[in-house]
Amino acid sequence: MSILHRVKRKAEGLRDQYFPLTKFDSATLPWIDRLNPDIEGFLQKHPPRHQVPYDMSQKLHDWQQNGYAVLEQVIPPDMIDRFWQDFEDLLEHPEQHDLSVRIDRPEFEPNQQRNIKEFPKEALKGKYVKINDFHNTSVAGKKLMAHPAIVAFLEAIFNQRVVVMQSLVFMYGSQQPTHQDFPWVTAKVPSHLAAAWIALEDIKIDSGPLYYYRGSHQIPKFNFGTGILWRPDSTRSPLEFADYLDKTCQAQQLPKETLLIKKGDVLIWHAALAHGGGVITNPEQTRKSYVCHYSTEEALPFHRNRPTEVPIKQDYNGLYIYNNPALPQSEDTMT
Numbered sequence: 525m526s527i528l529h530r531v532k533r534k535a536e537g538l539r540d541q542y543f544p545l546t547k548f549d550s551a552t553l554p555w556i557d558r559l560n561p562d563i564e565g566f567l568q569k570h571p572p573r574h575q576v577p578y579d580m581s582q583k584l585h586d587w588q589q590n591g592y593a594v595l596e597q598v599i600p601p602d603m604i605d606r607f608w609q610d611f612e613d614l615l616e617h618p619e620q621h622d623l624s625v626r627i628d629r630p631e632f633e634p635n636q637q638r639n640i641k642e643f644p645k646e647a648l649k650g651k652y653v654k655i656n657d658f659h660n661t662s663v664a665g666k667k668l669m670a671h672p673a674i675v676a677f678l679e680a681i682f683n684q685r686v687v688v689m690q691s692l693v694f695m696y697g698s699q700q701p702t703h704q705d706f707p708w709v710t711a712k713v714p715s716h717l718a719a720a721w722i723a724l725e726d727i728k729i730d731s732g733p734l735y736y737y738r739g740s741h742q743i744p745k746f747n748f749g750t751g752i753l754w755r756p757d758s759t760r761s762p763l764e765f766a767d768y769l770d771k772t773c774q775a776q777q778l779p780k781e782t783l784l785i786k787k788g789d790v791l792i793w794h795a796a797l798a799h800g801g802g803v804i805t806n807p808e809q810t811r812k813s814y815v816c817h818y819s820t821e822e823a824l825p826f827h828r829n830r831p832t833e834v835p836i837k838q839d840y841n842g843l844y845i846y847n848n849p850a851l852p853q854s855e856d857t858m859t
């Protein structure tokens with residue numbers, strides 16, 4: 525990376541520190557988030573590059589109004605089974621892999637995020653486990669996150685090159701408090717963010733399903749005391765954020781919906797949709813899911829952990845997936 529780029533990056537960091545964002549920048553807002561987007565006109569000019577088994581216009585209207593869209597039965601079961609087989613192999617032989625895992629259990633404090641090898645094997649199969657960026661290891665994971673039905677939708681909402689930001693695999697419900705993603709999963713342009721929640725099995729009501737508030741992508745943004753993005757020096761906490769979101773959505777009478785989708789269905793949600801993980805009422809009930817966060821190449825032209833390095837990228841159906849520069853030995857080891 526040139527000196528000029530480094531200086532520019534440093535200047536951007538200082539700008540964010542001294543002039544914190546108070547809202548999404550209207551100059552870089554995706555076209556569909558602007559006032560009265562012309563969805564039909566857009567689709568005439570930019571027909572999807574991939575054939576999709578759903579009505580793109582309808583899904584874009586859903587997105588614009590509700591902050592999410594459900595793509596029903598778009599992923600073939602054998603693609604999911606292939607991925608889950610890799611995941612089971614990973615949990616069976618964690619000692620053979622390098623991968624970042626977070627387990628939010630008190631016994632692992634103060635270092636709850638570690639290399640997979642450094643957790644007891646049994647803990648990896650339990651609750652509060654987040655397997656990070658398994659797509660770097662598993663080619664089946666790359667294929668799943670880059671399924672044409674997902675890529676076509678993301679290309680439509682952003683109208684530019686889409687890139688992967690990160691992924692998470694869950695065996696059980698996360699039970700996470702209500703949040704929006706953009707304050708945490710931040711690219712250079714915070715509005716260039718969307719997530720796909722790929723159901724790897726039929727989701728049961730007692731598994732702690734994902735919930736979200738319909739239309740919450742349009743509520744006023746929370747101020748962390750450092751602007752709308754969370755930072756280590758923020759004066760307001762994630763729980764205050766959750767409380768603000770729950771209360772604001774309730775005051776605006778936004779419906780709280782529960783995601784009970786089937787294996788092969790995909791929920792795609794907006795950077796600012798308020799969502800969380802419901803309470804697990806049956807501890808035995810799994811909730812197998814693969815959650816992928818995406819951005820645009822404009823907003824994330826590098827791997828999120830190495831902003832000063834030129835990334836190595838792989839092209840899957842027009843989606844760019846960056847190799848993990850921290851663990852090059854793990855890239856595509858499951859093929």
Ligand SMILES: O=C(O)CCC(=O)C(=O)O
Pocket residue numbers: 692694697698699700705719733734799800801802813815
């Ligand atoms: O699946 C879940 O329960 C939560 C996932 C989530 O909130 C996220 O990845 O942003």
